[in-house]
Amino acid sequence: MSEHYSFFGAVEKSFDKAAKFTKWDPGILEQIKACNAVYRMRFPIKKDNGSIEVIEAYRVQHSHHKTPCKGGIRFAAEVNQDEVMALAALMTYKCAIVNVPFGGGKGGIKIDPRKYSAYELEKITRRYTSELIKKKFIGPGTDVPAPDYGTGEREMGWILDTYTAMNPGEIDAAGCVTGKPVSQGGVRGRREATGLGVFFGLREVCNIPDVMEKLALPVGVEGKRVVVQGLGNVGYHSAKFFQNAGAKVIGLAEFEGSIYNEEGLDIDAVFTHRKTTGSILNFPGAKNLETNTAALELDCDILIPAALENVINGENAPRVKAKIIGEAANGPLTPEADEIFAKKGILVVPDMYLNAGGVTVSYFEWLKNLSHVRYGRMEKRFNENMNTHILNQIESLTGKKVSDKEKGYIQHGADEVDLVYSGLEETMITATHEIMNEWKANPAIPDMRTAAYVVAVNKVATSYAELGIFP
Numbered sequence: 001m002s003e004h005y006s007f008f009g010a011v012e013k014s015f016d017k018a019a020k021f022t023k024w025d026p027g028i029l030e031q032i033k034a035c036n037a038v039y040r041m042r043f044p045i046k047k048d049n050g051s052i053e054v055i056e057a058y059r060v061q062h063s064h065h066k067t068p069c070k071g072g073i074r075f076a077a078e079v080n081q082d083e084v085m086a087l088a089a090l091m092t093y094k095c096a097i098v099n100v101p102f103g104g105g106k107g108g109i110k111i112d113p114r115k116y117s118a119y120e121l122e123k124i125t126r127r128y129t130s131e132l133i134k135k136k137f138i139g140p141g142t143d144v145p146a147p148d149y150g151t152g153e154r155e156m157g158w159i160l161d162t163y164t165a166m167n168p169g170e171i172d173a174a175g176c177v178t179g180k181p182v183s184q185g186g187v188r189g190r191r192e193a194t195g196l197g198v199f200f201g202l203r204e205v206c207n208i209p210d211v212m213e214k215l216a217l218p219v220g221v222e223g224k225r226v227v228v229q230g231l232g233n234v235g236y237h238s239a240k241f242f243q244n245a246g247a248k249v250i251g252l253a254e255f256e257g258s259i260y261n262e263e264g265l266d267i268d269a270v271f272t273h274r275k276t277t278g279s280i281l282n283f284p285g286a287k288n289l290e291t292n293t294a295a296l297e298l299d300c301d302i303l304i305p306a307a308l309e310n311v312i313n314g315e316n317a318p319r320v321k322a323k324i325i326g327e328a329a330n331g332p333l334t335p336e337a338d339e340i341f342a343k344k345g346i347l348v349v350p351d352m353y354l355n356a357g358g359v360t361v362s363y364f365e366w367l368k369n370l371s372h373v374r375y376g377r378m379e380k381r382f383n384e385n386m387n388t389h390i391l392n393q394i395e396s397l398t399g400k401k402v403s404d405k406e407k408g409y410i411q412h413g414a415d416e417v418d419l420v421y422s423g424l425e426e427t428m429i430t431a432t433h434e435i436m437n438e439w440k441a442n443p444a445i446p447d448m449r450t451a452a453y454v455v456a457v458n459k460v461a462t463s464y465a466e467l468g469i470f471p
């Protein structure tokens, strides 16, 4: 029997499935599951043509077990309260999994950003920020938004500017939002962080021999056949990192349709083609597929849905032929799809772990803002001088010369982007093993999503218990 769940209902269902594998008091579990605060607002803006439109928007704080709350702001026509609640809840579990000390939050503005001018979008973003400020739903220590579907650095810059204008002299104001342009206090590497985290996470899973053996796949990402749905920030960067690592991106899907080439598609070339022609279709050498969902059903090793929720459900899941599904989007699979894949032995690598790269690097950005210093500034030159000294010693003691290429590599002191990438790599590797160890320790856990929830629930519950709220 297939039941229909709202998005928040689906998150609750996954939570309940996992809660059975924990030993926490039902009251603690209920508190973790509940959304602590939901702020729904309506405000008017004057459009460029003089008309007035009333905008519907939300900010949800799912959990205050740690503060600030953290999570992106989405601009999409489909935004609704249930969706923002679900996404905020996922943020709580996501932060717990990657050991980022935030509670979950999420925001949404119910607009299709393609239908508004840049000036109108700026007015909407600034007004939304003012509404958040009025109710203290934003601030470096209370709630810190970031980009999500339909928003990016530009919007984060407007948020920061509005916040600083209304909080003059607040020394940590830059930490009120992350995903900002680097010139406004952003951190290098944040833009590609979610895609890079997706890559690091899947690479780590592909490097576990017994997991690959069960899927009848060779170890490693090299040569893997990958399909990506969505060429936005997350999809584009995920695809790009896979291509750079020697995987073959054989299929891509966007609004207008899907393309396929068994020999592999060059991501940047497809991106440029889309920019010039307005579509990914008719890309030289590739076959057009009929619909934008057709790519989800391609025969491949790894399928990466990187757009919106509920794209793989009870209806199309039986036709999915991938061996691994990497959820780069939030909630791309419904609970029905999960059950079908668990039965078929398809490995679903869950969103709340796999796409946590964005919030992990947001955490790095927030730390940078609070410390008021760029990563690497204090130690880069010192390390370079020290490395040079060691190299010179080795050369003079051995009488042998290190090649210039190797020298450059060894001498190099870490820049901000190097530290962000390696911090993210470490985070994703650790999280992978925490989840896999949980799964191994309890073979009754049906899938990786449930194992990830168990890890998350245990961490949040421990934190509540240690706060003394639930002695």
Ligand code: GLU
Pocket: 070, 071, 072, 073, 094, 144, 145, 146, 147, 148, 149, 178, 330, 355, 356, 358, 359, 360, 362
């Ligand atoms: N919107 C992203 C997510 O869903 C990033 C959130 C953040 O950086 O706070 O994880």
